[in-house]
Structure formats: C-alpha cells, structure tokens
Amino acid sequence: MSRRGSGKRETFRTLRGEGPVSLREHPPKRREGEIMRIAKKPVVTTAPTTPVYDAIQIMVNEGFRRLPVADPGTKKLRGIVTAMDIIDYLGGGSKFEIVRKRHGGNFYKAIYEPIKFIMTSKVISIETTGKIDEAIELMKKHNVGGLPVIDEEGKIWGIITERDIAFLFAGKIGGVKVSGIMSTNVVTISPKESIFMAEKTMVEKGFRRLPLVY
Numbered sequence: 001m002s003r004r005g006s007g008k009r010e011t012f013r014t015l016r017g018e019g020p021v022s023l024r025e026h027p028p029k030r031r032e033g034e035i036m037r038i039a040k041k042p043v044v045t046t047a048p049t050t051p052v053y054d055a056i057q058i059m060v061n062e063g064f065r066r067l068p069v070a071d072p073g074t075k076k077l078r079g080i081v082t083a084m085d086i087i088d089y090l091g092g093g094s095k096f097e098i099v100r101k102r103h104g105g106n107f108y109k110a111i112y113e114p115i116k117f118i119m120t121s122k123v124i125s126i127e128t129t130g131k132i133d134e135a136i137e138l139m140k141k142h143n144v145g146g147l148p149v150i151d152e153e154g155k156i157w158g159i160i161t162e163r164d165i166a167f168l169f170a171g172k173i174g175g176v177k178v179s180g181i182m183s184t185n186v187v188t189i190s191p192k193e194s195i196f197m198a199e200k201t202m203v204e205k206g207f208r209r210l211p212l213v214y
Contacts, residue, residue, distance in 0.1 A: 033129040038168055039149045039158030045070040048078050048116035052089065055081055055115045065208070066146045068156055069119050076154045079119035082145075084208060089118045091196050093203035125150050128157055132168070135160055143206060188213040 045068045046055050059067050059081075069079040089095040090107070095118050099110040125148045126135050135147055139162060146161040188211045189198055202210050 031129050033127075034132055035126060035130040035135055035149060035160060036128055036158060038132065038164050039160045040164065041149075041158035043068060043148070043156055043159045045075070045156060046081075046115060047072045048114065048119075050115045051112045052086070052115055052118060053111040056086060056111070059083070059086075066159075066161075068123075068148045068159060069115060070156050075156055077123060077125065077148055077150050077156045079116065079121045080123045080146075080148060081115055081119040084203065084206075085118050085120060087199045088203045091199050093200070123148060126160070127151065132165070136165060139165075145208065186211060190214075 044058065044062060044064070046058060048069055048071070050069075055067055058064070066080055066082040068077060069081060070077050085095065087093075089098065089110075091099075098113065098117060099105060099107065102113070103109040124138055124142045124144050126138060128149055128151050130149070138147060139145065146159055148156050149158040149160060150156050187201065187207065189201060191212050191214060198210055201207070
C-alpha cells in the first residue's frame with residue numbers, strides 16, 4: 001500500500017535527477033508598450049548575406065523605403081538598408097567607393113555584393129515597451145523615417161515608420177496651416193541634370209526626396 005504524498009516525492013526526485021529546470025523552456029511573456037499597437041508586424045527582414053539586387057527587389061515589390069537586416073535564425077537586428085543607402089552605393093556618396101575599388105566600376109557585379117557591406121549598422125531603434133511620443137522624438141532627432149522595434153535581447157518584432165504616425169494623427173489635428181509646418185529653404189534640381197548629380201545631392205544633403213523645377 002503506497003503512502004500518501006509518495007507520488008509528489010517521486011516527481012520531485014525525477015525533476016531533480018534531470019538537473020535544473022531551464023527558464024528558457026518557459027520564457028516570461030514579452031512586455032509590450034503602446035508602440036506595438038501601431039507597429040507593422042510581422043516585419044519583413046533580410047539576411048546580412050542577401051545580395052544588394054535581391055534586397056532592392058524586396059523593397060520595390062513590397063513598397064518599402066527601408067529593410068531591416070537580421071539573423072535568419074535568431075531574428076536579432078544587425079542593421080538596416082534604406083533607399084538612401086542604395087542611392088549612396090550606386091553613385092551618390094562614399095559607398096560608391098566599394099563599386100569603384102572592389103568591382104572596378106562594374107555595376108553588374110556590384111549589385112550582387114552582400115547587403116551587409118552597405119547597410120547602416122548603427123541602427124536607431126525603439127524597444128517593444130516604447131511609447132509613440134518617444135518614437136517621434138527619435139525620428140526627429142536622428143532624421144530617420146522609420147524605427148525597428150526590438151526587445152531587450154535585440155530581436156526584431158516590428159517596425160514603425162513616419163507613415164504609420166501620420167495615419168495615426170490624420171484628421172485629429174485641425175486648424176494647422178501647411179505654411180506653418182512646410183520646409184521653406186527647398187533644394188531643387190533641374191530636369192537637365194544627370195541622375196548621378198541628383199543622387200549626389202540627395203546623399204550630401206540627407207534628403208529622401210528632391211523636387212524638380214523647370
């Protein structure tokens with residue numbers, strides 16, 4: 001006849017015999033702030049070894065101006081590639097040196113360079129526990145149009161862009177005239193200028209868009 005409680009002791013002995021129980025088997029629930037309510041998720045990422053050409057195809061097909069670069073297995077954020085990085089690489093700025101020195105100016109070879117060599121490694125990001133006003137301040141301070149949303153371990157869970165914030169406030173801000181918030185010292189370019197000159201101007205000035213004036 002078995003004694004009362006022997007089953008519990010047997011279970012305890014079994015657990016103890018198997019060694020310490022890892023907390024990784026039962027990870028704590030990820031904390032989320034208000035930023036995750038408007039962030040795009042799941043987020044499309046690419047691997048550091050992805051060719052530049054393939055990254056461009058993803059951005060064009062998905063309508064993205066930025067593409068986070070993350071490890072395929074862990075999803076830890078390693079960098080971000082933006083439309084400006086692509087422009088810089090294809091002739092607008094210092095990254096064109098890779099094309100010139102490593103590929104002898106051969107664009108066909110250059111577009112198959114791994115994206116890790118032209119991505120922005122020091123990424124401005126926000127944690128999953130962040131707030132919307134914090135995201136706005138980060139974008140304004142660092143002049144970026146999007147922020148990857150990561151957890152405390154650096155794993156990417158989403159992305160928030162200036163477009164998401166614009167949609168959030170659309171129709172909620174009344175009485176503000178365009179003249180009060182528009183840029184007045186506008187840099188323009190003539191249609192007669194080359195694509196190379198347009199790229200160079202955008203990279204040097206840090207512009208994502210450049211008006212054409214006839």
